[in-house]
Amino acid sequence: MKTLNDHLILYDADCPMCKAYTKAFTRSGMLGDGGRASYQNIPDEVCPLVDRQRAVNEIALVNTQTGEVSYGVESLFKVIGNSFPVFKPLFGFGPFIWLMKKVYAFISYNRRVIIPAAHEVQGIQPSFRLGYRLIYLVFTWLMVGSILTVYAHHLTPLVPLGDLLREYYICGGQVLFQGIVISLYRPAKRWEYLGNMMTISLAGALLLLPVLLVAKFVALTPIICTLCFLGVAGLMFLEHIRRTKLMQLGWLLTISWVVYRLLLLIVILN
Template identity: 40%
Template sequence: MKTLANQTLIYDEDCPLCRVYTAGFVKAGMLDANGKKPFSQMQSCPYIDVSRAANEIALVDTKNGKAIYGIDSLLAVLGNSFPWIAKISKFAPVHFGLRKVYSFISYNRKVIMPNPKNTTKHVECLPDFNFKYRIAYLIFATFLTAITLHAYAAFLPKIAGNNLATELVLASAQIVFQAIFLFKYDVRTIVNYAGNLMTVSLFGAILLTPMLIAGEFFHINEFVGTNYFLLVATIMFIEHFRRVELLGLPKILCATWILYRLLFLFFLF
């Protein structure tokens, strides 16, 4: 790989994805040994806009004292080793789409993968709260979850007759139901929790996908399908509990998370 010298990516050390791809750039030789620095160590860097760097990863030219941000930072690194990427990304519609996808992920990264408890007291790289991208994420996660549940219902004969609309209601109404128990909190807290809630649902949908793929090649009987579904639900509950703790929200949300599903099954049958 062609090394982009004298360039340093300022990454969010609490973001697993950010750690992986920045380390990958260095390991692949696309950046030199000093090609990545955690955000918490660059607060005093005169070359970067700290507020913008929290939302969009910054690439600092340490020789010329300039910085670029977001998708342009990543394209600069990739384009240096793969000129065709640089060429394609200059096409306006492509660049626009990449910029939107990057923003969608960046502004939602803390509900996709919340920060662990800050035991070292370092400065956290927290993106601004963007209501538009958060709602877009909720819609995206709801539809993907509903589509997966609808497909998986084939392995659960007792509810196999449900249509996609029913699954959409199941996936989306839980946000409203859980929000009832957060009525004392501000809108931002509720929407942030909703993002985490739907990430758990999306996580469950991802875990169901291998069984859906297996079902294309093998017969999956009701016993296997049901028990795998219960296993996934258990994993989802554990993950939901973990996130509620990280967010410092009342544990009753874990009980109501179960209650909602029991009520839905009651009305379904």
């Protein structure tokens, strides 16, 4: 594997995903040992040509010899393409570049609600793009609804089976319900909270996939599937508490989150 020397990639120290994949670059030898640094700890005079705000939104790769700076997918393509030349034609293909830029932006502008920082962050923060946040909410809603629609068949007869769109209604209803609560309680945190809440829902749905996989080969009783579902719900509850604490939102939203689910359970069982 060829190492990209004389380059420095600037990652977000408050982004666990950014730290993980840039560390993978250096550990694997794709970048040199000193080939990564957090932009929060780099003095302006070290990288004078770096656009700080853009580097927060799109990871920057600096050529330490020429001072040339690339951002976002272009940075990643340079690192990966240098180590794996077979991908260079793909990385130069216009439609693929366009698609990857959209995917990168989708992840970058939502990264703080996908995996939040474990502490209060300071300094320049990622720009907020409402469009990308709405796309994220719709994406997670569709994913959660589709997984739970399949899983619902494994809960019968303990939990009555509804129509094909029931789980989509439930998930979308929670977004609206919690959206009203957060808008009345702390409107400035509305989109941050809703993004975090839907990440929790998506994580819970993904945790049910192994159960669905096992159920394809082993006959699982409704009781087992229900217990697995309740276990995942418990983990989601704990994660909701953790994230609302990080956002300094208190207990109100966790209480309303639970109340909504309990009310729905009563309606479904009756």
